[in-house]
Amino acid sequence: MDDESGILAYLSSGTEIFSAMGAERDVVTGDEWIPGAGSLVTDGTWMWPIELHHYVKRYHAELPEDFLATMRSTRYTAPAVSRDRVEEIVRDVFGGLPFATGAGGKEGADGFFSWYLSYLTSQSSSRLLESLEAAGLKARHPLTGDISLFRTGKDGGDARLVRDSGDLADVLADPGHGEVALHLWFASDTFTILRVRRLDDETTVVVHELSDLQEPEREQVVAALVQTLDQLRDSCRGFVLDRAGLSPHVAWDSVICEGASPTAPLPDSVAVDATRFAQLSGFDTMTRTTYGHLAVFSRRSTEGARP
Structure with a gap:
């Protein structure tokens, strides 16, 4: 023509x-x-x-x-x-659209990347969202601009869509006695769910679900999360990366915050604050490396898992 x-x-x-x-x-x-x-x-x-x-x-x-x-x-x-x-x-x-559905999911049934951060404030929540967006994980859907935010009570149950999210950073900083869940978009058809809950007066747990992500999207999302975590390392008390969902994420609360020995199957990686807990047990089969103030334990490649 x-x-x-x-x-x-x-x-x-x-x-x-x-x-x-x-x-x-x-x-x-x-x-x-x-x-x-x-x-x-x-x-x-x-x-x-x-x-x-x-x-x-x-x-x-x-x-x-x-x-x-x-x-x-x-x-x-x-x-x-x-x-x-x-x-x-x-x-x-x-x-x-995917974001019109609930943010449910059975604990331990899917992969996750949990971060244990110093108690979130509106300011640190805003920094978290900015770091995630810079890494390519956006709170607003790239096409519609919609925010998908859900809230559950202390006893769990069905997640309720928050129609008026207001200042998103403020909502994440105050999840109440339950948790809030936010969709983070990697592409118009690819997202991970970020869940925020308060563990105690000093620690906020941020869980990134890796469910329903296939290769190579899952590893690209994990890479984006690692990039984000690197920006927040100083305020990180520990983290757990469990791609296969071998364990429920709450199984690691006492390990990260109290230095307890793990009772759940070992995931890909676990990081604990070495300045708080000099003696760490239960990781004998894992390889230890240093990441700032964190001691990172990773499954050995000889076990057939990712290093």
Whole structure:
């Protein structure tokens, strides 16, 4: 087509509403990888896979005349799509958005990354959220801008959606006698749930769920969390990384805060404040390294687990 360059520009200017990580091979020749293949793009009226650009450019793929007419009428620039329209399209295509569901989950059934931090204040909660966002984990959905915040009472039970989250940092700093749960978005279709509860007058436990995350998303999320934790290390009293969910996260409260010996199966890594507890037992089968004031115990690779 004479105006193929304009068509390619239009295909590149749409709004992405579903992000797929990784790449797929060219289905015609198999000799080239297409990054992000499977992602979906829209102009508010039409929707197309992001790899369509590749097939038009390389093979001059034929497109519907109505679609071409839309492109030409806009001078080859896809119009901006409002947040409400994006959400409407996503709901149309995928049904209810993931953040519309509860933040439930059985303890110990899925992987987690627990941090034991000095008592959170509004200021330190704000710093936590800023560090998470800088690492790529956002409290607002990247397409709709919505915040998914839930609250449970002391006795647990169903999580209630907090419709008016107010100042998010203040809510995290004051989870009450139960806990608050917040969705952190790594991509428009990938999230982890952050759970915050007060353990005592000095310690707040922040648990990042790793459930339903597949490779490579899980390791990318873990890497983002490690990057964040590095910024908060001075206020960290310890942490537990259990990718497979071998143990319930509350099993580590007494280990981290009281120096007790572990009674649950050993996870990937456990870190304890070595300045508070000189004698640490129960980690004989693990490798010890130093991370600032923390002693980090990791499962040995000879056991078949990640170092």
